[in-house]
Amino acid sequence: MRTVEEPEVRTWDFPRGIASIAVMAAFAADHGVTADRVLAGTGLAGTALTASDLQVPAATELVVVRNLVRELAHVPALGVEVGRRYRLSTFGIFGFACVTSPTLREAISLALRYYHLGYGFCTPVVESSDGGVLARIHHELVPPDVVRFLVERDIVAMHRVMGDLLGHELAVSRIEFDFDAGDSAARLAEVLGAPPEFGRAQTVFTLDPAVLAQTLPQANAQTWSLCVAQCADLLQRRSARTGITAEVRELILPGGESAGIASPPTIEVVARELGTSPRTLRRRLTEAGTGYRALVDEVRCTLAEEMLIGTPLSIDDIAIRLGYAEATPFIHAFKRWTGTTPSAYRRSRVR
Incomplete structure (x- = not known):
């Protein structure tokens, strides 16, 4: 066969x-x-x-x-x-x-x-x-x-x-x-x-x-199923944004420091990189069903989720890497994005 x-x-x-x-x-x-x-x-x-x-x-x-x-x-x-x-x-x-x-x-x-x-x-x-x-x-x-x-x-x-x-x-x-x-x-x-x-x-x-x-030495059916589900989720999130939203998202990410975006670029900086005006960029994002602040929050949410799952960083450290002065406003924002707190999210995903 x-x-x-x-x-x-x-x-x-x-x-x-x-x-x-x-x-x-x-x-x-x-x-x-x-x-x-x-x-x-x-x-x-x-x-x-x-x-x-x-x-x-x-x-x-x-x-x-x-x-x-x-x-x-x-x-x-x-x-x-x-x-x-x-x-x-x-x-x-x-x-x-x-x-x-x-x-x-x-x-x-x-x-x-x-x-x-x-x-x-x-x-x-x-x-x-x-x-x-x-x-x-x-x-x-x-x-x-x-x-x-x-x-x-x-x-x-x-x-x-x-x-x-x-x-x-x-x-x-x-x-x-x-x-x-x-x-x-x-x-x-x-x-x-x-x-x-x-x-x-x-x-x-x-x-x-x-x-x-050949059976692989570290084969584990339960862990494999969990990892495959995470791969599917990661691929979906990576491909969710296309066109102008993808271009803006990519310009937001490289401006970060370490594993976060403590200093995301302004919409004026991003518009200049794309060879357009802030007003035109806002209009194009609106037509795509989003806005610049929403994309910054989306990037922050994605990075927060991946740092909560994939790193031992404390909630305070993650908040700082995402541009928050302290943990409290980050916790409120994360709950607004996901419906749960960072600590609860980490407990539900990390075994």
């Missing part, structure tokens, strides 16, 4: 968390390149790298990729080495859902279903049959100047994460690339466990089908 699984869309142009940029910045720092140089042209400050709840457009990560490739062009097999830095912990609740999956097959299906919660630029399409498991790596939409780096980074990151899921190194059966050999052939063979073939018709790698049925 043959099955084919793939993400809903094959574009890389979706918002993503800051964690992938943080991985690349840490790699650059290990090679003597400062965060300012890696983040040049993104509008992000170095403090954003620790803002675990921050979302950025894919184009922002692409700027970082180009900066990294330019700054570290002398590093052999750069895409491979950067890909090795991606671990399950890089993917937050998405990674935790994968690690608690019953089998590797279930984890791969989950990863494809919630592909937009990751950081990929290449899109895997997985074909399974009794004869083996083949992953076709589509990169037709990846810009040519960084395609080798991103193909190697994404494939090696997938391989590293699958090894983390299994609890041991995973060897691919075969790996082919649809571009010419570069300086990474030997390192790819060492990392993936098979000699790569270059100049082929497509980019693919294959796995032994027996590995898909």
